Amino acid sequence: MNIGVEEYLRRQRDAGRKLLVPYLTGGYPGWQDAVRAAVAAGADAVEIGIPFSDPVMDGPVIQEASQVALNAGITPPAILDELPGLDIEVPIITMTYYNLVHHDGEHRFADRLARANVSGCILPDLPLEEAGPWCEAADAAGVETILLAAPTAPDERLPRITARTRGFVYSVGLLGVTGEREALAATATELAGRLKAITDVPVLVGVGVSNAAQAVEVCRVADGVVQGASVVRRLIEGGADAVGEYVAEVRTALDTAF
Amino acid sequence: MTTISTPDTPPTLIEPGSDGRFGEFGGRFVPETLVPACEELEAGFRAAWADEVFRAELDVLLAEYAGRPSILTECHRLGEHLGIRLVLKREDLNHTGSHKINNVLGQALLAKRMGKRRLVAETGAGQHGVASATAAALMGLECKVYMGAVDVERQELNVFRMRLLGAEVEAVHSGSRTLKDAVNEAMRDWVATVGDTHYCLGSVMGPHPYPWMVRQFHTVIGSEARAQCRDRYGADPDAVVACVGGGSNAIGIFSGFIDTTSRLIGVEPAGGAAVGRAAPGVVHGMRSYLMQDEYGQVAEAHSVSAGLDYPGVGPEHSYLASIGRAEYPTVTDDEVLSAFELMAATEGIIPALECAHALAWIVREAPAMAGATVLMNLSGRGDKDVAQVMQIMSERSTGPAS
Numbered sequence: 133m134n135i136g137v138e139e140y141l142r143r144q145r146d147a148g149r150k151l152l153v154p155y156l157t158g159g160y161p162g163w164q165d166a167v168r169a170a171v172a173a174g175a176d177a178v179e180i181g182i183p184f185s186d187p188v189m190d191g192p193v194i195q196e197a198s199q200v201a202l203n204a205g206i207t208p209p210a211i212l213d214e215l216p217g218l219d220i221e222v223p224i225i226t227m228t229y230y231n232l233v234h235h236d237g238e239h240r241f242a243d244r245l246a247r248a249n250v251s252g253c254i255l256p257d258l259p260l261e262e263a264g265p266w267c268e269a270a271d272a273a274g275v276e277t278i279l280l281a282a283p284t285a286p287d288e289r290l291p292r293i294t295a296r297t298r299g300f301v302y303s304v305g306l307l308g309v310t311g312e313r314e315a316l317a318a319t320a321t322e323l324a325g326r327l328k329a330i331t332d333v334p335v336l337v338g339v340g341v342s343n344a345a346q347a348v349e350v351c352r353v354a355d356g357v358v359q360g361a362s363v364v365r366r367l368i369e370g371g372a373d374a375v376g377e378y379v380a381e382v383r384t385a386l387d388t389a390f
Numbered sequence: 391m392t393t394i395s396t397p398d399t400p401p402t403l404i405e406p407g408s409d410g411r412f413g414e415f416g417g418r419f420v421p422e423t424l425v426p427a428c429e430e431l432e433a434g435f436r437a438a439w440a441d442e443v444f445r446a447e448l449d450v451l452l453a454e455y456a457g458r459p460s461i462l463t464e465c466h467r468l469g470e471h472l473g474i475r476l477v478l479k480r481e482d483l484n485h486t487g488s489h490k491i492n493n494v495l496g497q498a499l500l501a502k503r504m505g506k507r508r509l510v511a512e513t514g515a516g517q518h519g520v521a522s523a524t525a526a527a528l529m530g531l532e533c534k535v536y537m538g539a540v541d542v543e544r545q546e547l548n549v550f551r552m553r554l555l556g557a558e559v560e561a562v563h564s565g566s567r568t569l570k571d572a573v574n575e576a577m578r579d580w581v582a583t584v585g586d587t588h589y590c591l592g593s594v595m596g597p598h599p600y601p602w603m604v605r606q607f608h609t610v611i612g613s614e615a616r617a618q619c620r621d622r623y624g625a626d627p628d629a630v631v632a633c634v635g636g637g638s639n640a641i642g643i644f645s646g647f648i649d650t651t652s653r654l655i656g657v658e659p660a661g662g663a664a665v666g667r668a669a670p671g672v673v674h675g676m677r678s679y680l681m682q683d684e685y686g687q688v689a690e691a692h693s694v695s696a697g698l699d700y701p702g703v704g705p706e707h708s709y710l711a712s713i714g715r716a717e718y719p720t721v722t723d724d725e726v727l728s729a730f731e732l733m734a735a736t737e738g739i740i741p742a743l744e745c746a747h748a749l750a751w752i753v754r755e756a757p758a759m760a761g762a763t764v765l766m767n768l769s770g771r772g773d774k775d776v777a778q779v780m781q782i783m784s785e786r787s788t789g790p791a792s
């Protein structure tokens with residue numbers, strides 16, 4: 133039985149915990165152990181990237197990890213096939229780009245995800261206006277579609293996003309693509325604040341949250357964080373152990389601060 | 391030659407609504423961050439295009455800066471050789487040497503009107519990059535051009551031109567290191583700089599409103615050509631032929647003949663045939679025919695011409711193909727190189743390798759079209775390609791050097 137993303141995250145949040153969702157690129161050597169290490173270190177859900185040839189929302193680190201996986205011949209089914217065997221007890225969310233869904237067909241892809249124990253899905257190049265067919269297929273398959281909200285959104289747009297999102301709302305931390313930054317952008321807490329004011333759905337900030345201190349800073353407003361490039365860089369440089377150590381460090385910082 | 395007549399139910403140019411669709415193609419598949427920017431651009435373009443002052447300003451630039459109208463040239467020697475009447479629309483004679491200037495003057499003027507101070511652009515052959523850098527210099531805008539590392543190498547001269555024009559050129563090392571990756575990088579830049587930057591896209595592709603807006607800026611090619619043909623020959627051509635990368639020069643000239651009985655032919659490189667493979671996909675903000683593998687990973691295009699090295703095609707071309715109004719055959723690199731030499735030697739015109747694709751198809755099909763009037767869009771001049779062709783010829787030890 134797949135664990136519902138929203139149900140699980142709300143429960144964790146309502147118990148007073150800040151939510152931590154690390155991202156790992158599926159298919160990069162050692163990714164399965166890295167996912168297990170991240171969960172053991174206190175992740176509340178894991179986001180697994182299915183590499184796409186043209187990842188427009190990703191900066192150099194995640195691009196590199198994706199390219200390594202693609203060069204090794206890793207396919208989307210090869211990644212999905214591994215997921216049930218990971219045997220982890222937090223929700224699994226996939227992140228990929230819309231063409232992989234479109235090519236397979238919405239319903240087929242949604243069913244594939246559901247069969248692979250995937251509870252949620254993020255498609256960063258599928259904005260609200262184009263998301264209808266996918267959202268319906270995902271709803272039917274019991275997969276929660278997590279929509280992104282960006283700092284550029286006018287006020288009238290945000291309630292439409294929070295109404296259609298499932299699982300949580302992904303509050304984009306800055307104007308730009310994934311990657312580590314020296315400092316947290318002002319937009320990170322600003323947008324999270326705008327979202328918190330209009331929704332009870334968990335608000336998680338991702339893109340540009342680069343270390344434990346920034347995670348703490350953003351969680352003064354948000355319910356939690358998604359961390360991508362900082363996690364993937366550790367996977368590239370130090371493998372699963374480095375990922376586990378880093379996630380534990382962020383976990384401790386959050387638990388100490390709140 | 392076709393007398394001036396219209397088909398029973400003449401297709402007309404589609405004016406996409408707010409969903410940006412041409413039939414089932416097009417749309418706006420972009421990260422959330424860019425949705426408001428695309429909406430703002432759509433509103434800005436609608437207002438500008440309806441504004442006589444903007445249109446007049448653009449017309450002055452096209453006439454007094456770009457050198458429009460471009461002439462029609464009949465190729466007497468080559469036409470006789472092929473057994474057809476071959477007529478060229480001379481977009482190669484525009485300032486900066488290709489049709490690309492029509493679009494960039496429009497977009498740069500619009501960017502200024504919308505209060506942007508910076509342009510980003512992608513480029514393949516470098517023609518769109520040069521045109522963007524030119525418009526930016528003319529209008530006092532900053533300009534950054536992304537170009538695949540492979541293309542930076544094969545189009546060295548255009549890189550230098552862009553720098554001379556004050557643009558910053560960044561080589562893109564990701565993916566296939568050609569045009570599609572340059573588009574990705576330009577989009578990543580725009581995601582981060584959307585407040586003060588306009589993305590000056592170089593073809594009829596990308597998210598709505600680009601395919602429509604860029605087409606509108608190029609309709610000048612078709613409306614001039616139609617009037618020139620009727621004026622000179624009293625009839626529409628039997629066939630209108632253009633090369634297709636993203637499809638901007640093709641849609642520009644097609645737009646003048648969409649409601650006639652002229653055959654419309656968009657020629658793609660054999661190694662970059664999006665329409666021929668007929669699989670719809672979604673990349674670079676649009677749903678259109680796309681070269682991709684069995685999982686939906688975008689395939690790499692391969693063409694001797696950097697400007698056509700693109701695995702997708704503008705959504706309106708997918709639409710025109712799907713309703714059967716236009717045809718999209720392919721030609722090989724070898725056919726293209728022969729056509730390139732043929733035009734130079736028989737007409738004293740060195741075509742860009744891109745439009746040598748259109749000629750290559752005409753050469754191949756001429757026997758089946760004896761006596762026909764064929765209008766070809768000569769979308770650019772070949773100066774930028776001479777060094778590359780020289781190298782290919784010396785490797786094969788063929789051509790004028792041997």
Ligand SMILES: Cc1ncc(COP(=O)(O)O)c(C=O)c1O
Nearest residue numbers: 517593635636637638639697770
């Ligand atoms: C001379 C010329 N023709 C054609 C093209 C292809 O673009 P499009 O298909 O948009 O006309 C290019 C692109 O660089 C070009 O330089």
